[in-house]
Amino acid sequence: xxxxxxxxxxxxxxxxxxxxxxxxxxxxxxxxxxxxxxxxxxx
Amino acid sequence: xxxxxxxxxxxxxxxxxxxxxxxxxxxxxxxxxxxxxxxxxxxxxxxxxxxxxxxxxxxxxxxxxxxxxxxxxxxxxxxxxxxxxxxxxxxxxxxxxxxxxxxxxxxxxxxxxxxxxxxxxxxxxxxxxxxxxxxxxxxxxxxxxxxxxxxxxxxxxxxxxxxxxxxxxxxxxxxxxxxxxxxxxxxxxxxxxxxxxxxxxxxxxxxxxxxxxxxxxxxxxxxxxxxxxxxxxxxxxxxxxxxxxxxxxxxxxxxxxxxxxxxxxxxxxxxxxxxxxxxxxxxxxxxxxxxxxxxxxxxxxxxxxxxxxxxxxxxxxxxxxxxxxxxxxxxxxxxxxxxxxxxxxxxxxxxxxxxxxxxxxxxxxxxxxxxxxxxxxxxxxxxxxxxxxxxxxxxxxxxxxxxxxxxxxxxxxxxxxxxxxxxxxxxxxxxxxxxxxxxxxxxxxxxxxxxxxxxxxxxxxxxxxxxxxxxxxxxxxxxxxxxxxxxxxxxxxxxxxxxxxxxxxxxxxx
Numbered sequence: 001x002x003x004x005x006x007x008x009x010x011x012x013x014x015x016x017x018x019x020x021x022x023x024x025x026x027x028x029x030x031x032x033x034x035x036x037x038x039x040x041x042x043x
Numbered sequence: 044x045x046x047x048x049x050x051x052x053x054x055x056x057x058x059x060x061x062x063x064x065x066x067x068x069x070x071x072x073x074x075x076x077x078x079x080x081x082x083x084x085x086x087x088x089x090x091x092x093x094x095x096x097x098x099x100x101x102x103x104x105x106x107x108x109x110x111x112x113x114x115x116x117x118x119x120x121x122x123x124x125x126x127x128x129x130x131x132x133x134x135x136x137x138x139x140x141x142x143x144x145x146x147x148x149x150x151x152x153x154x155x156x157x158x159x160x161x162x163x164x165x166x167x168x169x170x171x172x173x174x175x176x177x178x179x180x181x182x183x184x185x186x187x188x189x190x191x192x193x194x195x196x197x198x199x200x201x202x203x204x205x206x207x208x209x210x211x212x213x214x215x216x217x218x219x220x221x222x223x224x225x226x227x228x229x230x231x232x233x234x235x236x237x238x239x240x241x242x243x244x245x246x247x248x249x250x251x252x253x254x255x256x257x258x259x260x261x262x263x264x265x266x267x268x269x270x271x272x273x274x275x276x277x278x279x280x281x282x283x284x285x286x287x288x289x290x291x292x293x294x295x296x297x298x299x300x301x302x303x304x305x306x307x308x309x310x311x312x313x314x315x316x317x318x319x320x321x322x323x324x325x326x327x328x329x330x331x332x333x334x335x336x337x338x339x340x341x342x343x344x345x346x347x348x349x350x351x352x353x354x355x356x357x358x359x360x361x362x363x364x365x366x367x368x369x370x371x372x373x374x375x376x377x378x379x380x381x382x383x384x385x386x387x388x389x390x391x392x393x394x395x396x397x398x399x400x401x402x403x404x405x406x407x408x409x410x411x412x413x414x415x416x417x418x419x420x421x422x423x424x425x426x427x428x429x430x431x432x433x434x435x436x437x438x439x440x441x442x443x444x445x446x447x448x449x450x451x452x453x454x455x456x457x458x459x460x461x462x463x464x465x466x467x468x469x470x471x472x473x474x475x476x477x478x479x480x481x482x483x484x485x486x487x488x489x490x491x492x493x494x495x496x497x498x499x500x501x502x503x504x505x506x507x508x509x510x511x512x513x514x515x516x517x518x519x520x521x522x523x524x525x526x527x528x529x530x531x532x533x534x535x536x537x538x539x540x541x542x543x544x545x546x547x548x549x550x551x552x553x
Contacts, residue, residue, distance in 0.1 A: 015502045016416055016431050021510050022387040039510070041502035042339065042428045043303075043418045043469045 005031030013039035046371040046525040047314040050324070051252035051361040052481040053244045054105050055136035056354040056468070057144040058097075059236075060090045061207040063336030063353055066232060070337055082341055089343060089350040091122075093140045096353060098125035101419045101466035104482075105356070108133030111482045114464045120421055122349050132175075135481045136247045138354070142208050144239065146171050149214070150184040151239040151288050156231050157186075157206075158197060159214035164188030176246040180290055188214075204228040223273040230269075233333045234281075237268045240330025240357035241285040248326065248359040249289065261322045262286045262296030265309035266329040267471050270298075285328065294326075302506075303416075303475040304380075304513040305329070306358075307499030310477070311517060313362050314372045324363040331355025331470050338469055339426035346425045356473030360480060367524025370487040376402040378498065378516030386512060392442045395498050395516040403518075407443040410461065410518075411492040414479035415439075416500065417467045435498070436462035475499040480519070487521055495519050 009032040013020030020037040027034075064070055064087060074083055096102055100121045103109035108129060118124040131138050139147070146167035149157040159167070168185050171177050194215050197203035203215035216235065219226030241264060249256055264282035271278035282296025299309040306329060313325035333355065340350040365371045378395035385391075396413065400406065415435035423431055440457045443449035449457055463482075467474035476497040483495045501513040 014428070015500070015512065016434050017429075018388060019386040019504075019512060022385070022390075025385075025387070039502070039504050039512075041303075041505060042426060043416065043423060043431055043471070043474065 002030050006033070008033045008035045010035060011037040013037075015039060015041040016043070045318065045375040046365040046373055046520075046523055047317045047362050048365045048369040048371050048522055049360060049480060049484050049519065050363045050369055051248055051254070052484065053136045053247035053251060053359045054107065054478060054481055055240065055243050055247060055357045056096075056102055056105060056138045057141075057236075057240055057243070057331060057357065058093050058138055058354050059141045059144055059333075059336065060353040061141055061210075062236065062333055064090070065207060066204070066229070066333050067336035067340070067352070068334035068338065069340055071334075073341075082344055085344050086337065086340055086350060089340070089348070091349050091351070091353055093138075095125065095349070097131055097138050098127065098129040099351070100124075100126055102138055102354065103129050103133060104466040105135075105468075105478060106133030106137055107135030107481060111463060111466070114466060120348070122351065122421060136244065136357075139243060142167050142213070143170050143174070145206055145208060145213055146185055147239045147243060148235050149186055150181060151242055152235055153284075154219060156217045156219060156228075157214060157235060158194055158203070158217065159186060159188045160191050160194060160212065161188030163208065163213040176243075176250045178290070181246070181288065184288070202228055204232055220272070225272050225276045234268050234270050236333050236355060237266045237330035238281055238284055238288075240355050241266070241281065241328045241359070242288045242330075244328055244330070244357040244359035245285060245289045245291075245326060248328075248361055252361050254324075254361065256290035257293050259286065259291040259294040259324065259326055261313070261316065261325045262291065262294050263309045263313045263325060263327045264296065264298045264329060265300070265305035265327060265472060267300070267302060267305065267332055281330075282328075301513045302501030302503055303472045304499040304501030304515055305472050306475055306477040307497060307515040307517065308513075310360065310362070310372065310497075311374070311377055311515060314374055314517075317362050317364060318374055324361060326359055326361050328357070328359035329472055330357050331473065335470050339422055339428070342426040348421075348425060351419065351422050352469055354468050356468050356470040356478075358473065358477055360477070364526035365522050365524060366526055367522045369522050370484040370519050371522045371525075373518045373520060376400070376518060378514065380500075380512065380514030382511060386510070388438050389442060389445070391500065391512070391514055392438045395500070395514045396439055396496065397442055397446065399496070399516060399518065407439065407446075407448050407457075407461075410494050410496050412463055412479070412483065412495045413439055413461050413498065414463055414476045414483070414495065415498040416465075417463070417474040417476065417478050418465045418469050419467065420465050422469050430465070432462060432465040433458065475501070476516075483519055487519065493520065
């Protein structure tokens, strides 16, 4: 549990950067509440 | 046969700023949602002329009019350091101006959907008649045109979309059905433009390879459009429709879709059919995407720079058996981003780059160049998306460090040495690895490279069916003549028998 515990989190991923599912995976044990998670592509 | 020859390639751009101003998704949605905003009012002032587009270095690299290495050293920003009097045609293809492209769209329309103004049609007919890859059969499809009053009526009363040239209405695209949204004028406009781009690339390919249209056996199309009606929105099929216009009467074909990963997947699908002997040759091709025109233009306008996303991209590649004279695709070590591979950049790069190399017992240093996403950085950096090619090369370098094949200090040199500069428009599927195939094959034929890797990645999550992305890759190397080593032909048997009989005869007489 870190500083994100109990916080509502929006995850905005980018196709050639870090995708949202990868962020979710890495923050799984942070205690954050993922209220929105999406990966976008601008190319 | 695990190797398939890349016999030829063509790359074209269609300079279509007025299609972009009206039907590029960013300006179109802005106008639809908010009306004539400051952005919409300012955007036309940021449009490049046709000559400026021809003299923009990345465009010349795309059509083979400029060496890729020369782009590395070209002063930035390239839109302020243009080439002088750069020609429209390059060794891989051309940059077609908008009036001719509207004419080509009419040529590619078989349902009387595109109507051209009669004066405009007459002017375009004259221009296309001088075009080096247009034949009489293709040209005869161009309509005589309609009175401007007829076009105005189609637009004002029947839901047609106006087409513009030099700010004036030059024609319209009509809807294909009264209520079917899949056959709306907007959808059909995008589809006919994509089809026309594919046709142009195919005509250039036929000319450069000297392949007769009737000798094309199969076409695989890999754009990002969906052709269909309300009962089957993505039913297809662009490939056969493109082959028909180009006069490829013996060909059939189908479409491959996987967002930006489609071209690499289509190359693999085509090569597999050639390698198995199922097809004597396959053309893989794609046209461009109108919605992506001026996609990042809001930021370009804000930053006072040209709105560079004014070209549709097209390509066509001919695959046939490896006779040792052309570079080849290797089919024995393909990169595949599997469902369970994971979505982190490391997992994707590992699946697409490391695993195929490991399969062949190779290391990162055994590849001369990696070609992943090849978007022009001057388009993406001002919009906050970064230098996409460099981001991909850095990830490959980072993986090489993780695997102990490179030190951290060597990463910048690795990126410079193994990467290539972005030179493709933000047309989704178009910049995804494939624009490098032409330059790579030339360099391999010259002995400059011995191995390159083409990587495609697709944003499947945009369709809201899955959170997954897609990816695929393949390696190109010099040809080995593997198709000649495939077993014994009737001629081979005849020669062997004659040799044996000759030996026997010598033995009997001696």
